[in-house]
Amino acid sequence: MGDTVYGKVQVTIRVSAGKVTALAATFAEPHSLVSKSLSNAAMLQLRNEVITAQSASVANVSGATYTSAAFKVSLQSALHAAGLA
Amino acid sequence: MTIDASKTVAASLNGWVREVHAEEVWGTVVTFDVRDETLDGGAQAAIAEAAAYLHQVDAWFSTYRMDTPITALRSGIATMDQMPAVVRDVLERCAVVRDLTHGVFDPWAVSGGVDPSGYVKGWAADIAADMIVARGYQNVAVNAAGDVTLRGYQSPDQPWIVGIRHPDDPMAVVRTVEALDCAVATSGEYERGKHILDPITGTTNVKLTSATVVGPDGGLADALATALVITGVDGVEWFAELPDWSAYLIKDGNASFFGPAFEVIAHNETSTGSTP
Numbered sequence: 001m002g003d004t005v006y007g008k009v010q011v012t013i014r015v016s017a018g019k020v021t022a023l024a025a026t027f028a029e030p031h032s033l034v035s036k037s038l039s040n041a042a043m044l045q046l047r048n049e050v051i052t053a054q055s056a057s058v059a060n061v062s063g064a065t066y067t068s069a070a071f072k073v074s075l076q077s078a079l080h081a082a083g084l085a
Numbered sequence: 086m087t088i089d090a091s092k093t094v095a096a097s098l099n100g101w102v103r104e105v106h107a108e109e110v111w112g113t114v115v116t117f118d119v120r121d122e123t124l125d126g127g128a129q130a131a132i133a134e135a136a137a138y139l140h141q142v143d144a145w146f147s148t149y150r151m152d153t154p155i156t157a158l159r160s161g162i163a164t165m166d167q168m169p170a171v172v173r174d175v176l177e178r179c180a181v182v183r184d185l186t187h188g189v190f191d192p193w194a195v196s197g198g199v200d201p202s203g204y205v206k207g208w209a210a211d212i213a214a215d216m217i218v219a220r221g222y223q224n225v226a227v228n229a230a231g232d233v234t235l236r237g238y239q240s241p242d243q244p245w246i247v248g249i250r251h252p253d254d255p256m257a258v259v260r261t262v263e264a265l266d267c268a269v270a271t272s273g274e275y276e277r278g279k280h281i282l283d284p285i286t287g288t289t290n291v292k293l294t295s296a297t298v299v300g301p302d303g304g305l306a307d308a309l310a311t312a313l314v315i316t317g318v319d320g321v322e323w324f325a326e327l328p329d330w331s332a333y334l335i336k337d338g339n340a341s342f343f344g345p346a347f348e349v350i351a352h353n354e355t356s357t358g359s360t361p
Contacts, residue, residue, distance in 0.1 A: 061231070
């Protein structure tokens with residue numbers, strides 16, 4: 001459950017054989033202009049933010065393809081190696 | 086801000102254990118992370134099997150090797166009819182993605198012959214992750230040099246959390262996303278310089294610093310991220326027609342995002358300050 005500009009959203013993902021077969025987003029407190037699912041119009045609503053660093057409990061990092069050399073100085077490498085002998 | 090990797094990993098495990106492995110392949114490193122409440126020795130064997138498959142993928146699809154089917158096809162030594170079924174299958178998938186992106190992702194547009202590399206990495210990550218799941222290990226992350234496939238959870242009741250790399254800082258992330266049984270792929274030029282061709286204009290002038298996409302298919306994610314870097318927000322229209330896909334686009338220090346993956350995880354985020 002999360003707060004969005006469209007109201008509270010509950011997202012349910014169904015998985016079959018490792019593939020997402022359905023992703024249902026329903027609005028617990030629907031905005032008057034939005035009905036039951038995230039429409040393409042809603043997805044087209046680009047939202048903007050100034051980028052800031054966040055850590056949370058991130059387990060993997062997605063980034064532009066790195067070489068073996070660049071991997072060694074990446075956060076992904078540090079997360080991989082943490083706790084290893 | 087620098088992330089303390091040990092603390093972050095401990096927090097991300099939240100009591101679970103993990104088996105990790107880093108495989109050097111494709112001129113880069115692919116990392117594996119398998120987790121659960123407890124793990125037996127079979128996890129290591131499952132990872133080894135998946136890692137071996139990545140080398141098989143290299144033997145089919147490397148454009149840097151002389152002995153691969155794709156090199157034979159590119160050089161005209163072999164025809165499509167002579168390709169292994171897996172190569173024909175991947176090229177057919179690439180043709181579908183070319184149509185989906187209105188020609189922006191086009192492995193046939195590059196000089197030197199067809200090059201499906203922009204699809205294969207994410208496609209192979211999906212297969213590797215599913216091989217490990219098939220061995221009975223439900224919680225798997227395969228990170229193919231920045232393109233990540235996730236299955237299951239990273240800790241009890243917590244879907245995998247993937248960070249999007251800060252374009253200017255390899256040790257920082259700018260956004261996190263919860264990824265339940267899907268793929269997260271990023272394209273940009275901050276790692277390897279100008280290398281992305283816009284097949285429509287014939288130039289290498291891309292519109293974005295980076296594009297990250299989240300969706301149910303790793304190969305498609307890999308290709309869509311590249312296409313969005315090329316088109317920028319102009320690609321939003323065809324991208325938005327794809328069900329279940331989300332995107333996070335960075336340009337000159339600002340980000341734009343849309344899609345369910347970025348709408349629903351805001352409540353889980355913790356802002357910890359800014360980076361250069």
